[in-house]
Amino acid sequence: MTLLENVERAGAAAVGSNPVVRSILIAGRCVRFEFGGEALADCLTRAFAHLPTCPDASPALTVVAWDSTTTGAPGPPLPPDPDPDGPMWRRVLVDEPPLHAVAKPGPGTLSVVDRSSARAWYWCADVAAVPVWEQGTPFLHVLHHWLSSAGMQLVHAGAAGVAGGGVLFVGKSGSGKSTSTLACVEAGMRYAGDDYVVVASEPVPTVHALYSSGKLDPNQMERFPELASWVVNPEVDDEKHVFFVADHAPDRVATSFELRAVLLPRVTGEPVTGLRPASAAAALAALAPSTIFQMPGAAADELAAIAALLRAVPARVLDAGTDLGDLAAVVTDLVMAGAR
């Protein structure tokens, strides 16, 4: 049997005819989740708390999700590890559109999406062992592959804004992307994500919030006292702290906003924040490789989609100062001025 046949059979057996259903409007499309238990449903939809529910009669995507401990059903048989020496945070098992399958050896999860049938499956061994950071970014690979077939692109970026629109923060880890995003949230701006958001070029450049979760390095706790008070795993000191904005400030999480500018943060060490022009190519180099290498898929199409977005939206270097309130004010002024 193929992996798809195996996962279909295992999912149907585990979830049965009476699943726990949660239907959530993600990037404007209805996704029906069928869970094999309330505990997993709560665990894996917490990060979607900011998104509205939707009628589940005709979903754009159906996701079947179960864990073996709750359901007593085993996971699907897995093919041999394709890359035993590869990174522990993901293995690409199948990358043959419309079928994609990704396993995460670390937390022990399997994600399969079949775009031709608009169905996906997610399995983990034990809901109690799902790491908090997996709870913060659930179904990442499923949503990445599905959204790209719907004319949207899941990108590795932060995003924040105000009622009139918002900005993307792009760059590799350590560039100041997350700090800039979180500075805006701490200052009361609307949040759309600190690591993964959905973008679309048409009909107008738009950012869709995917997760209401965010992460703080342990050494950032003092800089972000409000966000630090929301952390759900303060006891850990060897990994990032996770918080869920919608649990504490639901009106501060956006569902979507028009994209006014793409910002490339540079940490200056100076107190004040400034802006200067950046080329679209610099923005492409800051956004595309980190997106494509984190979430393997139709790379050429994704590069073209990201380039299309960057042709439509101006890019700026954000010389990020140490005064985070000033940084947020500069970003707010940029958005209100309608950078586009």
Next chain:
Amino acid sequence: MRGRFRVNGPNVINEVIDGEAVIINLASGDYFSLRGSGSYIWQAIDAGADTTAIVDAFTAAGLGDETEIGGAVEGLVAQLMAEGLVVADADGSSPTALAPPDGASFEPPALEKFTDMQDLILLDPVHEVDERGWPHSTDQH
């Protein structure tokens, strides 16, 4: 290095935006940038032009000496081959016409290389996970 070359797809992808070429080597994890004459040469290669036609386009536009330009083009092609971005393509067809390059003079191309994605490929973006093995179902515990 003279002749005809082609972009080494599917592992090499690229986009030209505002005249600058951003090139990603999916196999190595490296990415690259080419501006000015380098971007022109890259686009001409991608369009199927051989190196002689590329050099002729620069000299016909009066941008410099054939020997100097020829050496620069060959040098860039050698770099592109060494990075696995292009491969020889003796059987390819020439484009119908090569648009003239911009600029008042020929600036030697510079291939800018970025290797910072290696860390991203190897490390968990959230945190470095413990070694807990390949996912396995509970009946395999």
